[in-house]
Amino acid sequence: MTSPIRIAIAGHGNLGRGVEAALTRNADMQLVGIYTRRPPAQLQPLAAGTPVHGMDALAGHADRIDVLILCGGSKEDLPQQGPALAARFNTVDSFDTHAQIPAYFAAVDAAAAPNRRTALISAGWDPGMFSINRVLGEALLPEGATYTFWGKGLSQGHSDAIRRVPGVAGGVQYTVPVPTAVEQVRSGTRPTLTTRQKHTRECFVVLAEGADADTVRRAIVSMPHYFDEYDTTVTFISADELRRDHGAMPHGGFVIRSGSTSAGSGQVIEYGLKLDSNPEFTASVLVAYARAVHRLHQQGRFGAFTVFDVAPGLLSPKSAAELRAESL
Amino acid sequence: MTSPIRIAIAGHGNLGRGVEAALTRNADMQLVGIYTRRPPAQLQPLAAGTPVHGMDALAGHADRIDVLILCGGSKEDLPQQGPALAARFNTVDSFDTHAQIPAYFAAVDAAAAPNRRTALISAGWDPGMFSINRVLGEALLPEGATYTFWGKGLSQGHSDAIRRVPGVAGGVQYTVPVPTAVEQVRSGTRPTLTTRQKHTRECFVVLAEGADADTVRRAIVSMPHYFDEYDTTVTFISADELRRDHGAMPHGGFVIRSGSTSAGSGQVIEYGLKLDSNPEFTASVLVAYARAVHRLHQQGRFGAFTVFDVAPGLLSPKSAAELRAESL
Numbered sequence: 001m002t003s004p005i006r007i008a009i010a011g012h013g014n015l016g017r018g019v020e021a022a023l024t025r026n027a028d029m030q031l032v033g034i035y036t037r038r039p040p041a042q043l044q045p046l047a048a049g050t051p052v053h054g055m056d057a058l059a060g061h062a063d064r065i066d067v068l069i070l071c072g073g074s075k076e077d078l079p080q081q082g083p084a085l086a087a088r089f090n091t092v093d094s095f096d097t098h099a100q101i102p103a104y105f106a107a108v109d110a111a112a113a114p115n116r117r118t119a120l121i122s123a124g125w126d127p128g129m130f131s132i133n134r135v136l137g138e139a140l141l142p143e144g145a146t147y148t149f150w151g152k153g154l155s156q157g158h159s160d161a162i163r164r165v166p167g168v169a170g171g172v173q174y175t176v177p178v179p180t181a182v183e184q185v186r187s188g189t190r191p192t193l194t195t196r197q198k199h200t201r202e203c204f205v206v207l208a209e210g211a212d213a214d215t216v217r218r219a220i221v222s223m224p225h226y227f228d229e230y231d232t233t234v235t236f237i238s239a240d241e242l243r244r245d246h247g248a249m250p251h252g253g254f255v256i257r258s259g260s261t262s263a264g265s266g267q268v269i270e271y272g273l274k275l276d277s278n279p280e281f282t283a284s285v286l287v288a289y290a291r292a293v294h295r296l297h298q299q300g301r302f303g304a305f306t307v308f309d310v311a312p313g314l315l316s317p318k319s320a321a322e323l324r325a326e327s328l
Numbered sequence: 329m330t331s332p333i334r335i336a337i338a339g340h341g342n343l344g345r346g347v348e349a350a351l352t353r354n355a356d357m358q359l360v361g362i363y364t365r366r367p368p369a370q371l372q373p374l375a376a377g378t379p380v381h382g383m384d385a386l387a388g389h390a391d392r393i394d395v396l397i398l399c400g401g402s403k404e405d406l407p408q409q410g411p412a413l414a415a416r417f418n419t420v421d422s423f424d425t426h427a428q429i430p431a432y433f434a435a436v437d438a439a440a441a442p443n444r445r446t447a448l449i450s451a452g453w454d455p456g457m458f459s460i461n462r463v464l465g466e467a468l469l470p471e472g473a474t475y476t477f478w479g480k481g482l483s484q485g486h487s488d489a490i491r492r493v494p495g496v497a498g499g500v501q502y503t504v505p506v507p508t509a510v511e512q513v514r515s516g517t518r519p520t521l522t523t524r525q526k527h528t529r530e531c532f533v534v535l536a537e538g539a540d541a542d543t544v545r546r547a548i549v550s551m552p553h554y555f556d557e558y559d560t561t562v563t564f565i566s567a568d569e570l571r572r573d574h575g576a577m578p579h580g581g582f583v584i585r586s587g588s589t590s591a592g593s594g595q596v597i598e599y600g601l602k603l604d605s606n607p608e609f610t611a612s613v614l615v616a617y618a619r620a621v622h623r624l625h626q627q628g629r630f631g632a633f634t635v636f637d638v639a640p641g642l643l644s645p646k647s648a649a650e651l652r653a654e655s656l
Contacts, residue, residue, distance in 0.1 A: 021590045025470045102653050127656045129464070129597075132640045134655045136457070139616040139643040140609075142353045188602070261608035262349045268602040269457075273595070274516070280589035281468075288467040308641030308651050312460045315467040316636075323636050325430050327462045328455045 004030040005294045006064060007287070010055065010085065011071035012036045012043055014249070015094065018283025019069050020046040026287055028317045032064055062088050066297075067290040069093075071283075079104065086119035086304070087111040090297050092290045094124040094282055101127070101306075109304035118297040120305045123289040124282040125273055126150070130255050132307050133271040137257025141267055144259020145190045149182060149198060151175035153251025153278060161226045162203055165219045167211030170239060172246045174202045177253065185256050188266040201232040204246055206239045251278035288315040332358040333622045334392060335615070338383065338413065339399035340364045340371055342577070343422065346611025347397050348374040354615055356645045360392055390416050394625075395618040397421075399611075407432065414447035414632070415439040418625050420617045422452040422610055429455070429634075437632035446625040448633045451617040452610040453601055454478070458583045460635050461599040465585025469595055472587020473518045477510060477526060479503035481579025481606065489554045490531055493547045495539030498567060500574045502530045505581065513584050516594040529560040532574055534567050579606035616643040 007029050009016045016034065023031045024046070033051045036043050040052040053061070058068075068085060070093035072078050078095045085091055086108045095104050101122055112119040122128065126148070134146050151174065158173035181198050184191045203220055207213060213236055221232045237245075254272035261267055275281045289307070292314035296305065313323055335357050337344045344362065351359045352374070361379045364371050368380040381389070386396075396413060398421035400406050406423045413419055414436045423432050429450055440447040450456065454476070462474050479502065486501035509526050512519045531548055535541060541564055549560045565573075582600035589595055603609045617635070620642035624633065641651055 018589065025589070098656065101656050102649070105652055122656055129468075131656045135640050135644050135651055138655075139619075139640075139645070140457075140612050142645075186602075261346065261353075261605060261612050265603075265605035265608050267604060267609050267612075270598075270600045270602075272598045272600070274514075274598075275593075275595050277589060277593035277595070280593050281595050284468050284589050284595075291467075306641075306648075306652055306656055308644075308648060308656070309639050311637050311639045312463050312467075313634075313636030316463050317467070317470075320634075320636060321430070323463055324433055324634055327466075328426065328429050328450055328459045328634055328636070 004028055005291060006030055006032045006066040007290055008033045008035060008058075008061070008065040008068045009071055010035045010058065010068055010081065011077065012038070013071060013073075014279035015283055015286075016069075016071035017046070018277070018280040019071060019286060020050070021280060022284040022287040025284075026291075026317065029287065029291065033061065058085070059088075065089060067092060067293050069286050069290055071286075079107075082119070082121065083107040083111040086117055087115045088117070090117055090293050091119045092123055092286050092293055093119075093121055094128075094286060095122045096124060096127055098127065105304050105306065113303035116302045118293050118302055118305065120289050120293050120296075120307070120310070122306055124285050125275075126253070128282075128285055128307055129271070129273070130253070133255040133257075133269075135308060137255065137259075137269050140269065141257050141259025141261070143261075144257055144267075147185045147193070147198075147256045147258070148253065149177040149185075149256075150253035151177050151199065151251065153253065153275070154246075154249050155251075158201065158226055161223060162205060162220060165216060165223075167208050167216040167219070169206045169208040169211075170242050171203060171205035172242070173204075176200045176202055182254075185258060186268060186270065188258050188268050190258050195229045196231060199230060201227060201230045203232060203234045204237050204242065205234055206242050207236055248276065249278045251275050251281075291315060291317065332356055333619060334358055334360045334394040335618055336361045336363060336386075336389070336393040336396045337399055338363045338386065338396055338409065339405065340366075341399060341401075342607035343611055343614075344399035345374070346605070346608040347399060347615060348378070349608060350612040350615040353612075354619070354645065357615065357619065361389065386413070387416075393417060395420060395621050397614050397618055399614075407435075410447070410449065411435040411439040414445055415443045416445070418445055418621050419447045420451055420614050420621055421447075421449055422456075422614060423450045424452060424455055426455065433632050433634065441631035444630045446621050446630055446633065448617050448621050448624075448635075448638070450634055452613050453603075454581070456610075456613055456635055457599070457601070458581070461583040461585075461597075463636060465583065465587075465597050468597065469585055469587025469589065471589075472585055472595075475513045475521070475526075475584045475586070476581065477505040477513075477584075478581035479505050479527065479579065481581065481603070482574075482577050483579075486529065486554055489551060490533060490548060493544060493551075495536050495544040495547070497534045497536040497539075498570050499531060499533035500570070502532075504528045504530055510582075513586060514596060514598065516586050516596050518586050523557045524559060527558060529555055529558045531560060531562045532565050532570065533562055534570050535564055576604065577606045579603050619643060619645065
């Protein structure tokens with residue numbers, strides 16, 4: 001057995017904690033440090049012995065880390081952190097602002113390539129595993145249509161949007177695929193579906209003291225971009241119910257490619273996820289891609305990469321010969 | 329637009345005809361010839377202008393063909409053809425005798441590598457897309473269990489086995505997943521399932537004149553390896569019914585990885601196929617991998633490869649930049 005891949009975590013929110021948990025399930029990797037913006041002493045690592053450092057200690061630790069997993073957010077953290085750290089480390093991140101991916105890729109590539117570093121951006125499940133399945137579905141069935149459904153699952157962005165509405169003391173939002181739409185797509189009919197026909201949005205909201213329920217409900221369901229194009233339900237609950245019933249972060253969904261290979265032959269490919277914990281699954285994807293990044297770097301492949309550039313075998317701890325014998 | 333990839337087909341059974349159909353749906357590829365062991369004049373290509381040659385004409389045509397898609401069978405054809413042709417062409421095949429894949433890989437690699445040719449073996453859906461999903465599932469959820477279900481679908485091997493039984497004039501066999509087993513696995517419980525608990529086998533049989541139904545039925549259900557470990561039903565039908573109701577080649581199935589990322593968090597990944605035509609879908613996979621083989625060859629990557637070695641983006645006609653902008 002070769003020595004384990006030395007992994008470090010930058011950022012210790014839900015995603016960073018998920019990476020810690022995932023690393024305990026991958027014997028060929030070793031967590032060598034957690035880097036945080038908070039005072040390091042405040043942070044409780046999963047394993048008592050894990051070193052915790054301030055983020056600025058990273059600068060001096062480049063020779064201790066094979067791959068740095070960036071667990072910051074796509075809005076505030078990664079646009080700066082991603083390129084800055086890819087100049088000095090091999091990195092993996094989950095940058096998920098779809099529209100800005102090309103610009104982010106270019107910035108990370110410009111930082112990593114001249115410094116002979118390998119950086120994989122936008123890993124996770126969407127972008128990530130769902131993206132792979134969109135590309136494969138289209139390549140295998142060029143004549144056809146692709147459908148992505150999300151949920152049932154907790155949407156962080158939409159929950160945040162609810163919580164910004166005046167009169168809301170707390171709340172969560174679940175994205176729910178419309179069952180009849182899913183069945184239509186699965187049957188191979190290739191319907192044209194509007195935004196409203198594909199998903200509904202279910203909000204569970206705690207009213208602030210003195211707030212008017214109807215005013216809050218109308219503010220939510222009419223919110224541009226977030227809710228106005230959907231059928232949205234708002235259910236008012238107590239703070240206790242919110243804590244008790246809505247603390248988990250389930251998610252999932254499916255990518256369906258429905259196509260034809262000849263006049264009479266319909267073919268349907270479906271990739272689906274049913275996740276009890278969205279951040280833990282995303283973290284597990286990041287960890288598998290950290291293994292791939294380490295190997296790409298060892299092969300002398302530098303610069304920015306996406307999941308489209310990584311052969312499936314590179315994600316596995318097994319050798320190519322083992323995979324051929326056991327899994328092909 | 330660069331000039332199209334020049335594709336040729338070796339072997340013109342169901343799979344070869346599927347490749348012809350698939351090529352009409354991929355604008356970046358061009359069918360430059362079909363090679364057959366039958367007298368070429370007997371063969372009806374899908375497009376009237378497609379050149380048809382005897383198999384021995386291949387020897388002189390190496391400079392006209394970018395990728396040769398081998399459409400022969402795994403039992404009789406590919407063990408000889410695969411290595412022999414990989415010494416002179418870039419090839420793709422669907423070799424599917426799972427136990428012999430390592431030896432076949434070695435033979436093809438030994439032929440292709442010194443001749444600077446690129447050969448992708450064992451493409452299709454199982455081996456192929458299902459294999460990729462087994463490897464990814466295990467890499468993303470190291471703590472868990474993998475389940476492969478096949479069907480409902482027509483099994484060529486089992487249909488052949490039925491037809492060899494004395495007293496059988498014709499017949500087909502469908503492999504059917506047991507619904508309760510599938511539901512158990514989808515629910516995340518990770519059951520241990522015997523062969524009998526996972527699939528049933530449904531046979532539709534035409535009796536030869538004078539044959540005894542009960543004798544035939546017993547010969548089928550007790551056949552070692554093929555049927556004895558399964559609950560098998562045998563339904564006797566007329567030759568007309570066989571022709572009318574059982575002429576299609578549907579298939580499919582699913583690969584499910586059920587795992588945990590922490591004590592309380594179950595995660596389920598499912599990849600499923602619902603295919604009206606098994607050979608046409610397999611052919612579509614071969615054609616997409618032909619594109620990848622052409623690119624690998626252009627990159628100077630020679631020798632034998634499997635689906636585990638091919639990055640998803642290489643299967644798509646789109647550029648890496650297009651994929652990042654449109655599909656990530």
